[in-house]
Each structure stands twice: as structure tokens, then as C-alpha cells.
Amino acid sequence: MPKTYSHNSRNKMIDLKLLQKDFDTLSTKLARKGVDASLMQNLQTKNEELRAAKQVFEALQASQNAMSKEFGVYKREGKDVSQLKAKVDANKIEITTALDIQRERQEELEKMAMAIPNIPDDSVPDGADEEDNIEIGKILTPKEFSFTPKEHWELAEENGWIDFERGVKLATSRFSVSFGMGARLERALINFMLDFNRERGFEEVSVPALVNRAALEGTGQLPKFEDDLYKMDGQELFLIPTAEVPVTNLYQDEILVSDELPKKMTAYTSCFRKEAGAAGRDTRGMIRQHQFHKVELVAIVKPEENAKVFDEMVSCASDILTALELPHRLVNLCTGDLGFGAAHTTDIEVWLPGQNQYREISSISNTRDFQARRAKIRYKDGKKNSFVNTLNGSSLAVGRTLVAIMENNQNEDGSIDIPDVLKPYLGM
RNA sequence: GGAUCUUUGGCAGAGUUGGUCGAAUGCACCGGUCUUGAAAACCGGCGAGGGUUACACCUCCCAGAGUUCGAAUCUCUGAGGGUCCA
Incomplete structure (x- = not known):
């Protein structure tokens, strides 16, 4: 008797029950994220085929089990x-083929379903790209300069804070090296952000920078975005693109007890991204690097706590910028700019006077139960088990915060004022 | 790197002469009795996923493969953990 195939992976994707029950609503909603109607149709068909195959298999298995039991009785009674x-x-031969069919359909279905993005909330505006994002609000007013403000790379080089050439020498393009006050400011920012987050109730955790495939599938980076990840040679290990991956997956495949929730965590890590598809964008400076520092917020919550904690996270990130006296604005991402795993996302964009525009410095995403399904994170609520909701957001991207400080706090002579809240961290 | 042991339900922990084990027991949890209330005590319930109107039924005792009519229990491979040796 071949070992039967585990069906535990069935929920590692979109809600197939919902697909069965309310195909039209689901496919309409996903169409806003560019999921083709025919793909949804295929998915539904495949799901029905799988169900049919399972019924066949299970019926055969049931009679197999019954006969085996009978066999034991015969033996005991000494019958032929x-x-x-x-x-x-x-019967066994039939089972083997039935199992093969079922397994094949299972794999096909899973492959399709794992590539389907999260369902966008109704509150997410339609749109193609960042141009269609909706501004929610502005915090602090950009100050007027009596001179033409420089861009950060000029300031960074003038002050000797960042060396872009030597980063390239050590690794390749899109790597940089920080020196002196540049390096110290990065460290100060990391400590400041972690302390700030901790005071807001987020427990600090320190996690691996390498994770396995299951973790990346759990949070949705895999299987679809393997090209964006650095992979270890000959091993199923990847450099993390964000701390969201290890921190969220801490509770992968666990059933949490209700009063452990919400779990609010913060972690500092380096992040590694290939930036495939970003060729030609932000090639100068440290806006878009292959390796960057980031302090992340992750929350694992019950569905009813979701909105409250999400707001806390947005406030936390925004308030850090306010504490640093950096003008910024909040933006509601449109469908076209929304990430694979997000139901809705609020971006925080910081004002960069050198570039004369707002640029993303934080992204706070609500994945609802999308990651929880894939990573099998559940909680016991009275008698029944339910999927948790997961939230994540940067607070903040360190390099970009440094960029913002340089551009906003620059003086005509090229010197840069240090924000007051960072001074204790610099022994000033 | 070599040897050896180990991997069971939310947790701890029984269960290897293969069949009535999806799995004792304790804790935790849920419901109840008692109590002004709580605790304690007592009674009852309680692994997970799929499936069904509800049953039935199927799967899961680290993962994969195998032996067998039948595997948590036997064999092989791999992964994690412990101990000893290097």
C-alpha cells in the first residue's frame, strides 16, 4: 500500500471554499488585480476535478480499509x-491509479492557486501604477530653502558619509559603504527606531537573514518572485528581502492560543533584493540598493483586532518621521501598485527637497488571512481554530531615512543638521 | 566529519511480539455543579485538515520511499534535536 498523499497543503493558497461558493464575487475582485477570468475559470474546473478524483480515491480506500479489517477477523477465526x-x-491496483490521478490534479491546482494574489479590499482604488495612488494626508510642511537644495548623493559624498564607488568595488553596482558620521547615523537610526517601536508595544526580535523555501512561500514571495531573491548556491536557502519573512513565519504551522494575540513585533535586519526589473531606476544614490537596512513591524492579530493594530502601525511609522521632523504624507495604494500578498497598503512617502518630490519610505500592508493560510498560522478561539491575520510594515527603511535627513536638513554650505532625537544616540 | 539515541495532539508524555490506536495520562482550554464572586474540588467535553444538511467516509503520530491484506509501531533515505568521539 503506497503511503497516501498529505492534503494538509490544501489551504496553502486562496480560499477554495470561497471559490466554490462565490466564484463570481471572487473573480470580480481579483480581476481588479489583473487576474484573468479564464485563469479563475481554470482554477475552478481544476478544483472540481480534484474533488471528483478524491471521491473516487476515498471510496476505494474505504473498501480497502474494510477488507483489511475483515482480513484480521478471518485470520483470527482461522478461515481461508x-x-x-x-x-x-x-482493489489495490485501482487505488494506485486513483491516487496518481488525484496527486497530479492536486499539484496542478496548487501550482495555479499559489500564483493568485490576495483579494484587494473594496477600499483599494483602481489604478495602474503609483500615479493612481490616493493621498490620505500630509504631516509637516516642507520648509522653504533660500538656495537650491542638493540631492542626497552629492551631500553624502561632500560630507564623506557614503562611498558609492567602493561599494561597487566590493560587490557590484547598487552596493554602497557608509563612513564616519554616515555609518554612525545609520546605527543611531536603527536604535532609535527599535526603541520607538518597543515603546509602542512591539517586542524586539532578532532573526536569521537566511530562510528556507517554506518561509518564503508562507509570506508569498515564492513561488512567484524567485527572480527577485538571492539564493544560496546548492542550498534551499535565500537571503531575506525583508524581515517580514522570518518574523511572520515564526509562528508558521502553529495554533496560537487566543490570549497570546495580538503579537506585535519589531526587528532590524539587512534586506537583500536583486531588484530585477528595476533596471535604470534610481541608479544613483542609495534609494534602491541590493542590500539595505530596515526596521520592520509585524503583527499577528485576530481578525477583529486587525484595523486597530494596522492604524497603530501606520501611526508608529509616521510618528517616527515626525519625531525626526521629516515632512511626509500617507498614501493609499491603488490596485496596480498593491503587492502580491496585500489586501490593502498604506505607503508613507517622505519629502525629498533635492528630488523635489515625495518618495516611499515605508509600506504598511494588511494581508488579512492570506499569509496565515499559506503559512498555516491559526489560533484557537474558544472551540474552533481560525486563521490569524498578519500585518507588516517598515518603520522605517534606514537608508532612505538617512537620505531624507540629508536632503531636508542640509545647509547652504553643504553641512547637515542632526535631528535632536538622534543626538543622545550619537553622544551629542 | 564518525558513533549512538531521539522526533507522537496547544504543551508535556504513554504507546515497538504490526490489526479494536487518531492514539493512555497530566497540564492547558471550553461547559456545568458548588461559591456573594474567584480559587480549589467534582462532573462533562476537548488533536488537526478534508468531506456530509447531519452522519458515513478519507487523510495526518518529522518528511519521503518501501515491506505487508493491514504500520505511530518493521526497513531504507533525508531533515531537525540530544549524547559521546574526533
Whole structure:
């Protein structure tokens, strides 16, 4: 008897029950994220085929089990089993083929379903790209300069804070090296952000920078975005693109007890991204690097706590910028700019006077139960088990915060004022 | 790197002469009795996923493969953990 195939992976994707029950609503909603109607149709068909195959298999398995039980009785009573054995043997052959069919359909279905993005909330505006994002609000007013403000790379080089050439020498393009006050400011920012987050109730965790495939599938980076990840040679290990991956997956495949929730965590890590598809964008400076520092917020919550904690996270990130006296604005991402796993996302964009525009410095995403399904993170609520909701957001991207400080706090002579809240961290 | 042991339900922990084990027991949890209330005590319930109107039924005792009519229990491979040796 071949070992049967585990069906535990069935929920590692979109809600197939919902697909069965309310195909139209689901496919309409996903169409806003560019999921083709025919793909949804295929998915539904495949799901029905799988269900049919399972029924066949399970019926055969049931009779197999019954006959085996009978076999034991025969043996005990000393009866002849040769006829029964012939029946069982015949049934076994059928089972093997039924199992193969089922397994094949299971794999096809999973492959399709794992590539389907999260369902966008109704509150997410339609749109193609960042141009269609909706501004929610502005915090602090950009100050007027009596001179033309420089861009950060000029300031960074003038002050000797960042060396872009030597980063390239050590690694390749899109790597940089920080020196002196540049390096110290990065460290100060990391400590400041972690302390700030901790005071807001987020427990600090320190996590691996390498994770396995299961973790990346859990949070949705895999299987679809393997090209964006650095992979270890000959091993199923990847450099993390964000701390969201290890921190969220801390509770992968666990059933949490209700009063452990919400779990609010913060972690500092380096992040590694290939930036495939970003060729030519932000090639100068440290806006878009292959390796960057980031302090992340992650929350694992019950569905009813979701909105409250999400707001806390947005406030936390925004308030850090306010504490640093950096003008910024909040933006509601449109469908076209929304990430794979997000139901809705609020971006925080910081004002960069050198570039004369707002640029993303934080992204706070609500994945609802999308990651929880894939990573199998559940909680016990009274008698029944339910999927948790997961939230994540940067607070903040360190390099970009440094960029913002340089551009906003620059003086005509090229010197840069240090924000007051960072001074204790610099022994000033 | 070599040897050896180990991997069970939310947790701890029984269960290897293969069949009535999806799995004792304790804790935790849920419901109840008692109590002004709580605790304690007592009674009852209680692994997960799929499936069904509800049953039935199927799967899961680290993962994969195998032996067998039948595997948590036997064999092989891999992964994690412990101990000893290097």
C-alpha cells in the first residue's frame, strides 16, 4: 500500500471554499488585480476535478480499509483468506491509479492557486501604477530653502558619509559603504527606531537573514518572485528581502492560543533584493540598493483586532518621521501598485527637497488571512481554530531615512543638521 | 566529519511480539455543579485538515520511499534535536 498523499497543503493558497461558493464575487475582485477570468475559470474546473478524483480515491480506500479489517477477523477465526486476498489485491491496483490521478490534479491546482494574489479590499482604488495612488494626508510642511537644495548623493559624498564607488568595488553596482558620521547615523537610526517601536508595544526580535523555501512561500514571495531573491548556491536557502519573512513565519504551522494575540513585533535586519526589473531606476544614490537596512513591524492579530493594530502601525511609522521632523504624507495604494500578498497598503512617502518630490519610505500592508493560510498560522478561539491575520510594515527603511535627513536638513554650505532625537544616540 | 539515541495532539508524555490506536495520562482550554464572586474540588467535553444538511467516509503520530491484506509501531533515505568521539 503506497503511503497516501498529505492534503494538509490544501489551504496553502486562496480560499477554495470561497471559490466554490462565490466564484463570481471572487473573480470580480481579483480581476481588479489583473487576474484573468479564464485563469479563475481554470482554477475552478481544476478544483472540481480534484474533488471528483478524491471521491473516487476515498471510496476505494474505504473498501480497502474494510477488507483489511475483515482480513484480521478471518485470520483470527482461522478461515481461508485466499479469496479475500485476491479481491484486495485487485482493489489495490485501482487505488494506485486513483491516487496518481488525484496527486497530479492536486499539484496542478496548487501550482495555479499559489500564483493568485490576495483579494484587494473594496477600499483599494483602481489604478495602474503609483500615479493612481490616493493621498490620505500630509504631516509637516516642507520648509522653504533660500538656495537650491542638493540631492542626497552629492551631500553624502561632500560630507564623506557614503562611498558609492567602493561599494561597487566590493560587490557590484547598487552596493554602497557608509563612513564616519554616515555609518554612525545609520546605527543611531536603527536604535532609535527599535526603541520607538518597543515603546509602542512591539517586542524586539532578532532573526536569521537566511530562510528556507517554506518561509518564503508562507509570506508569498515564492513561488512567484524567485527572480527577485538571492539564493544560496546548492542550498534551499535565500537571503531575506525583508524581515517580514522570518518574523511572520515564526509562528508558521502553529495554533496560537487566543490570549497570546495580538503579537506585535519589531526587528532590524539587512534586506537583500536583486531588484530585477528595476533596471535604470534610481541608479544613483542609495534609494534602491541590493542590500539595505530596515526596521520592520509585524503583527499577528485576530481578525477583529486587525484595523486597530494596522492604524497603530501606520501611526508608529509616521510618528517616527515626525519625531525626526521629516515632512511626509500617507498614501493609499491603488490596485496596480498593491503587492502580491496585500489586501490593502498604506505607503508613507517622505519629502525629498533635492528630488523635489515625495518618495516611499515605508509600506504598511494588511494581508488579512492570506499569509496565515499559506503559512498555516491559526489560533484557537474558544472551540474552533481560525486563521490569524498578519500585518507588516517598515518603520522605517534606514537608508532612505538617512537620505531624507540629508536632503531636508542640509545647509547652504553643504553641512547637515542632526535631528535632536538622534543626538543622545550619537553622544551629542 | 564518525558513533549512538531521539522526533507522537496547544504543551508535556504513554504507546515497538504490526490489526479494536487518531492514539493512555497530566497540564492547558471550553461547559456545568458548588461559591456573594474567584480559587480549589467534582462532573462533562476537548488533536488537526478534508468531506456530509447531519452522519458515513478519507487523510495526518518529522518528511519521503518501501515491506505487508493491514504500520505511530518493521526497513531504507533525508531533515531537525540530544549524547559521546574526533
